Amino acid sequence: MEDLNDLMFFAKIVEHGGFSEAGRRLGVPKSRLSRRMAALEERVGVRLLQRSPRRITLTSAGQSVYERCRTLVELAESTHELARQASATPQGEVRISCPITLAQVWLTPIIPGFMQTFPQVRLHVAATNRRIDPIEERMDVVIRVRRPPLPDSDQVVRKLGESTDLLVASSGFLDAVAQPAEPEDIAHLPTLSWAGKGDRYTWSLASAGRALELRHTPRLVSDDMFSLREAARAGMGIALLPRRICQADIREGRLVQVLPQWTSPRADVLAVFTSRRGMMPAVRALLDYLDQHREDDSDA
Numbered sequence: 001m002e003d004l005n006d007l008m009f010f011a012k013i014v015e016h017g018g019f020s021e022a023g024r025r026l027g028v029p030k031s032r033l034s035r036r037m038a039a040l041e042e043r044v045g046v047r048l049l050q051r052s053p054r055r056i057t058l059t060s061a062g063q064s065v066y067e068r069c070r071t072l073v074e075l076a077e078s079t080h081e082l083a084r085q086a087s088a089t090p091q092g093e094v095r096i097s098c099p100i101t102l103a104q105v106w107l108t109p110i111i112p113g114f115m116q117t118f119p120q121v122r123l124h125v126a127a128t129n130r131r132i133d134p135i136e137e138r139m140d141v142v143i144r145v146r147r148p149p150l151p152d153s154d155q156v157v158r159k160l161g162e163s164t165d166l167l168v169a170s171s172g173f174l175d176a177v178a179q180p181a182e183p184e185d186i187a188h189l190p191t192l193s194w195a196g197k198g199d200r201y202t203w204s205l206a207s208a209g210r211a212l213e214l215r216h217t218p219r220l221v222s223d224d225m226f227s228l229r230e231a232a233r234a235g236m237g238i239a240l241l242p243r244r245i246c247q248a249d250i251r252e253g254r255l256v257q258v259l260p261q262w263t264s265p266r267a268d269v270l271a272v273f274t275s276r277r278g279m280m281p282a283v284r285a286l287l288d289y290l291d292q293h294r295e296d297d298s299d300a
Contacts, residue, residue, distance in 0.1 A: 004072065006040045009033055010048065011069040018056055090282040091120035098143040101225040102163075102269070103127040105244050106295045107143065114289045121282045129223055134274055140283045141290075142272040147204075147265055158271040158287060161295035165240045165264035166247075167205075168255040173235040180238075183214050183262055190237030192228045193218035203240050207262045229255075240264060244295075269295045 009022070013033060016022040023030040041048050048062035058066060098107045103125065111123065126132070126139070134142045134155065145163055167186070180186050183205050193201050193216070201221075203214045219237050222228055225245055232239040232246075233254050239246075249255040271287055273279075 003040075004076075006036050007069045008073050008076070009036050010040060011066060011073045013037065013049070013056070014058060014062075014066050015070075088281040089120060090118045090280075090285040092280060092282050093122040093124055094141070094280070094282050094286050095124045095126070095139045096141040096143065096286065097126040097128060097132045097137075097139050099129050099145060100127045100223075101242065101245065102143060102145065102295065104226070105242075106269075110289075110293045113293075114286065117289070118282065118285055121285065123286075134272060140273060140280070141286060144270045144272055145267050146270060147267045150268075150270075155272050155274055158273075158291070159268050160271050160290050161269040163267045163269055163295065164243050165267075166243050166250075166260075167238055167240055167258040167262060168232055168246050168250065169238045169258050170233055170235040170254070171256050173232075173237065174256060174258070176235075180259060183212060183259060186238055186258070187214060187216045190219040191216045192220045192222075192231050192237045192239040194225070194228070194240075195221050195223040204264055205262045206265045207259075211265065 009026070009028070012026055013019055013022040016025055019030045019033045019037075022028075023033050026033075037049060044061075044065070046061040047059050048065055050057045050059060096107075104127075107125070111125070115121065115123065132139055132142045134140070143160070150157065177189055178185070180189065191201075193203075196202075201216055201218055203216065205212055205214055220228065220231050225241060228239045229241055229245055229249070231237065232241070233249065238258055246255055250257055271290060273283070273287070
């Protein structure tokens, strides 16, 4: 059976461009590496490396062997990393950001359970609607709500659930106005809207394969979903709100769903982080815990 250490030595010599640098990185004398490579070439019966005073190059056979060796080394390193992570105790500080409403209705209620499960982890939670760059602001995990398709990014994304917005109003409000039969009818009624960019307000709506962007002029604009919900309860107009924060009011009659066949397109709740490699056990534990307590507003 082939000596896997020799295959690893061979891959590292190629990766680091020579015996000297590979020996320094591995903590193995250059002379030992040279002997092991000579023995490996003798066993396989072909020359793998062309040696010169200035550099080494791969032979054609060496290139083929290196591609296989590299896969073996990566597998061995990832196996070691898994074992290390399994044995490491999650501890230290984890920084996480989350949109305000989602933090209130989903993240905040599950945090105590996480902290009880992992008592050595300290959490720093930033509840903000501002777009956070995880690298610039040193965030380990950034929670975002985005509609697919997602833009290309070099960051890693993990889906944690889905969210849908509903059109709602109080029954008293609907009794006092002409009942909307189509989404376009809403544009002529008082609306309550999330703060957007600039002074153009649109709602994205979809129904049975149809999609439209509904322009409207809101009577109330706020970046607080709960303020919009209270105004809708009070009969101030029609609001487009996440299902999770208005479903109980619909069930108990404080709000009525307007044009129930029309909702916002599905949005994904995402955990964004910079890399899976070298991830602290505490961060991995938090991501796994969030995944186990997924945000799914169909269960609200």
